[in-house]
Amino acid sequence: MRRSWMVAVATGLLAAAAPVFAQGADPLVAARAAQAAGQAGRAYELLAPLADDRAGDPAFDYALGLAAVDSGRPSEAIVALQRVLAVQPNNGPARAELARAYAAIGDIDTARAEFDTVVGDPSIPDPVRQRFTRLVRDFDRQIAGGADELTGFLDVEGGWDSNINAATDQTSILLPAFAFLGPAALTGPAVERDEPFVQVQGGLSGSTAVGRQTRVFGSVLGNWRDHLRSSFVDQLSGIVTAGVAHTLANRDVLSLAGQAQVFLLDGDGYQSSVGAVGRYTKRLTDGAALSLSAQYYRLNYDNQPLRDADRFAGSVVYTGRTVYAGAGGGREDTRRAGADHFSFTFVNGQVGAEVPVSARLAVQGGAGVEYRDHDGADPLFLAGREDVRLDLSLGLRVVLADHVSVRPRVTYTRNESSLALYDYDRWTAGVGLRFEF
Numbered sequence: 001m002r003r004s005w006m007v008a009v010a011t012g013l014l015a016a017a018a019p020v021f022a023q024g025a026d027p028l029v030a031a032r033a034a035q036a037a038g039q040a041g042r043a044y045e046l047l048a049p050l051a052d053d054r055a056g057d058p059a060f061d062y063a064l065g066l067a068a069v070d071s072g073r074p075s076e077a078i079v080a081l082q083r084v085l086a087v088q089p090n091n092g093p094a095r096a097e098l099a100r101a102y103a104a105i106g107d108i109d110t111a112r113a114e115f116d117t118v119v120g121d122p123s124i125p126d127p128v129r130q131r132f133t134r135l136v137r138d139f140d141r142q143i144a145g146g147a148d149e150l151t152g153f154l155d156v157e158g159g160w161d162s163n164i165n166a167a168t169d170q171t172s173i174l175l176p177a178f179a180f181l182g183p184a185a186l187t188g189p190a191v192e193r194d195e196p197f198v199q200v201q202g203g204l205s206g207s208t209a210v211g212r213q214t215r216v217f218g219s220v221l222g223n224w225r226d227h228l229r230s231s232f233v234d235q236l237s238g239i240v241t242a243g244v245a246h247t248l249a250n251r252d253v254l255s256l257a258g259q260a261q262v263f264l265l266d267g268d269g270y271q272s273s274v275g276a277v278g279r280y281t282k283r284l285t286d287g288a289a290l291s292l293s294a295q296y297y298r299l300n301y302d303n304q305p306l307r308d309a310d311r312f313a314g315s316v317v318y319t320g321r322t323v324y325a326g327a328g329g330g331r332e333d334t335r336r337a338g339a340d341h342f343s344f345t346f347v348n349g350q351v352g353a354e355v356p357v358s359a360r361l362a363v364q365g366g367a368g369v370e371y372r373d374h375d376g377a378d379p380l381f382l383a384g385r386e387d388v389r390l391d392l393s394l395g396l397r398v399v400l401a402d403h404v405s406v407r408p409r410v411t412y413t414r415n416e417s418s419l420a421l422y423d424y425d426r427w428t429a430g431v432g433l434r435f436e437f
Contacts, residue, residue, distance in 0.1 A: 027046045027047065027050060028047070028054075028059065028060055028063055030046055031043040031044075031046040031047045031063050031064075031067060032063060034046065034067075035063070035066060035067055035070070040066075040067050040070035040071040041067075041071045043063070043066075043067035043070075043071075044064070044067040044068055044071045044073065047060070047063060047064045047067055048064070048076075051064060051080075055080075055083060056083060056087070058083075058084045058087050058088050058091070058094075061080045061081065061083045061084045062080075062081070062084050062091070062093070062094050062097075064076075064077075064080040065077045065078075065080035065081035065084065065094070065097055065098070065101070066097055068080060068101075069097055069100055069101045069104060074101040074102075074104035074105045075101075075105060077097065077098075077101040077104075078098060078101045078102065078105075081094050081095075081097055081098040081101060082098065085098065095114055096114075098114050099111045099113075099114035102114060106249075106251065148206070148207070148208045148209075149206055149207050149208075150204070150205075150206040151204075151205055151206070151436070151437065152202070152203060152204040152205070152436070152437050153201075153202060153203055153434060153435065153436045153437070154200075154201075154202040154434070154435045155199075155200070155201040155202065155407075155432050155433070155434045155435075156198075156199075156200050156432060156433050157198070157199045157200075157201075157407075157430045157431065157432030157433075158196070158197070158198050158199070158430060158431060158432075159196065159197060159199075159428055159429050159430020159431065160194070160195075160196050160197070160428065160429050160430070161194060161195060161196075161197050161227070161426070161427075161428045162192070162194045162425075162426055162427040162428070163192040163193070163194065163424060163425070163426035163427075164193055164194065164195050164197070164227050164230075164233050165189055165192065165193055165232070165233050166192075166413075166415070166424055166426060167189065167190055167191055167192045167193070167424055168186070168190070168191065168192065168420060168421055168422070168423055168424050169191070169192050169424065169425075170186060170191075170420060171185065171186055171191060172184060172185050172186060173186060173420050173421055175380050175381065176380075176381055176382045176383070189232055189233075190421075192424060192426075193230070195227045195228060195229045195230060196227070196228045196229070197225060197226065197227050197228065197428075197430075198225070198226050198228065199223070199224065199225040199226075199430075199432075200223070200224045201221075201222065201223045201224075202221070202222055203219060203220060203221040203222065204219065204220050205217065205218070205219035205220075206218060206219075207245075210244075213246055213247040213248070214244065214245070214246045214247075215244070215245050215247075216242070216243070216244050216245075217241075217242070217243055217244070217245060217255075217257075218240075218241060218242040218243070219239075219240075219241045220238070220239070220240055220241075221238065221239045221241075222236075222237070222238045222239075223235065223236070223237045223238075224236050231266050231267075232265075232266050233265065233266065234265070234266050234267070235263070235264065235265060236263075236264040236267070237261065237262065237263045237264070238261070238262050239259065239260070239261045240259070240260050240261075241257050241258070241259045242257060242258055243255055243256055243257025243258060243277075244256060244257075250283075251283050252280065252281060252282050252283060253279075253280070253281040253283075254278075254279075254280055254281075255277075255278070255279045255281070256276065256277070256278050256279075257276065257277050257278075257279075258274070258275070258276050259273075259274070259275050259276065259277060259297075260272075260273070260274045260275075261273045261274075261297075268302070268303075269302040269303075270301065270302060270303070271299060271300065271301050271302070272299075272300050272302070273297045273298060273299045273300065273311075274297070274298055275295060275296050275297030275298060275311075276295070276296055277293060277294070277295045278293065278294045278295075279291055279292070279293040279294075280292045280293075286320070286321060287320070287321050288318070288319060288320040288321065289318075289319050290316070290317070290318050290319075291315075291316070291317045291319070292314075292315075292316050293314065293315050293316075293317070294313075294314050295311070295312070295313045295314070295315075295330070296310070296311070296312055296313075297310075297311040298310055298311075299311055299332070305336065306334065306336050306338065306339040306342060307334065307339065307342050308334065308335050308336060309332045309333055309334045309335060309342065309343070310332070310333050310335060311330065311331070311332045311333075312330050312331050312332075312333075313328060313329070313330030313331075314328055314329065314330060315327065315328030315329075316328065322353055322354055322355055322356070323351070323352070323353040324350075324351070324352050324353070325349075325350070325351045325352075326349065326350050326351075327347075327348070327349040327350075328347070328348055328349075329345075329346060329347035329348065330345075330346060331343075331344075331345050331346075332344055332346070340375040340376035341374055341375060341376045341377060341378045341379065341385065342374070343374065343375040343376075344372045344373060344374040344375065344385075345372070345373050346370055346371065346372045346373075347370070347371050348368065348369065348370035348371070349368065349369055350366065350367065350368035350369075350391075351366065351367055351368075352364075352365060352366030352367070352393075353365055353366075354397065359399075360398060360399040361396065361397070361398055361399070362396070362397045363394075363395075363396060364393070364394070364395045364396065364397055364407075364409070365393060365394045365395070366391075366392070366393045367390075367391065367392050367393075368390070368391040369388065369389065369390050369391075370387075370388070370389045371386075371387070371388050372385075372386065372387040372388075372389075373386050374386070374387075378419060380421075381419050381421075383418070383419065384418070385417065385418055385419050385422070386417070386418045387415055387416065387417045387418075387422060388415075388416045388417075389413065389414070389415045389416075390412075390413070390414045390415075390416075391411070391412070391413050392411065392412045392413075393409060393410070393411045393412075394409065394410055394411075395407055395408055395409025395410065396408050396409070403435060403436045403437055404433075404434070404435055404436075405433075405434050405436075406431065406432070406433050406434070407431070407432045407433075407434055408430070408431045408432075409429075409430060409431075409432070410427070410428065410429045411426075411427070411428045412425070412426070412427055413425065413426040414426075
């Protein structure tokens with residue numbers, strides 16, 4: 001058995017040193033050369049057409065199995081490697097690759113059992129044995145549900161906001177109910193105001209296994225925003241989330257979480273909510289995912305009880321390595337009589353991307369749009385209200401060190417409303433320093 005390891009190593013060195021010669025020799029030799037050069041797909045293409053004629057030859061089946069597992073075909077690798085072991089039950093390399101193939105299809109139990117056999121083979125060199133031992137420990141963690149996780153971030157940002165109170169730029173407005181008095185003057189918080197700001201955001205999230213496929217998770221997020229010349233729209237908010245996630249046999253994930261939020265304005269309570277979010281996440285290729293979610297929140301306004309409402313929403317979101325896109329909609333219903341104009345139906349959509357320019361620089365951008373159609377007629381304007389809000393953002397992520405980045409960005413918001421009082425636009429420009437762990 002020790003000799004088989006020496007032969008395998010010698011063959012690999014020969015293949016790496018003489019690829020030109022190998023291409024003109026036996027396809028098995030050519031495939032080994034391609035495999036040694038990191039071209040597993042090419043090796044598989046050379047060997048797969050020969051399987052009907054050469055299956056049963058342990059050398060051929062081992063090369064085919066190795067090429068298949070390394071080129072993303074673990075099911076084919078399992079068949080080929082099992083043929084090797086049927087003839088050579090003590091072939092350690094073949095059993096190790098078979099374990100790796102089982103792991104690739106998600107059969108961790110079988111993979112671990114095969115690796116146990118390999119680790120106990122006295123003919124395996126110590127460096128190889130140590131690598132297999134590390135893999136077995138990884139499998140043990142997966143079987144137990146995975147390791148505990150704790151991550152967090154802190155983001156400190158400063159900048160300028162053209163419209164801190166999201167108000168109209170008009171100085172007077174005509175109210176139909178009081179038209180006989182002429183246009184009403186708008187002053188103070190009713191008119192847009194620009195100011196510099198400082199903002200701090202941070203969060204912690206963690207999870208732990210309670211079973212092989214089930215984890216509980218939780219997070220705490222906070223945000224503080226201070227405007228340097230006035231305080232009437234200074235903001236403080238916090239969100240606490242706790243839930244459970246279950247991974248299905250096909251690696252899709254079902255989760256259910258409860259969530260509580262609180263929002264303060266100028267140091268006083270403004271809004272609080274409690275709710276639940278259910279989500280189904282479908283894993284796609286290349287690290288992408290498709291998520292379907294349903295949400296319910298009970299909203300309470302401290303000083304505006306007429307606005308207390310129940311909010312129902314649903315969404316579908318695609319997330320790739322560099323892009324995301326989503327669409328959703330829902331309904332917010334007030335719970336008190338005489339407040340129908342605060343109820344509305346909405347639909348929205350968003351797209352975004354983070355495109356790497358270099359190892360330390362990426363361009364970030366996003367766009368979102370939401371349409372709202374309010375019920376009834378507004379009591380001041382004696383008309384219904386419809387809003388279309390557009391949000392755009394563009395920025396950079398510059399990596400300064402591991403887990404530290406600086407993020408300059410600009411944002412633009414345009415809310416086009418059928419009622420002039422709610423029609424506004426807003427620009428912000430800022431630079432943030434972000435720490436992650």
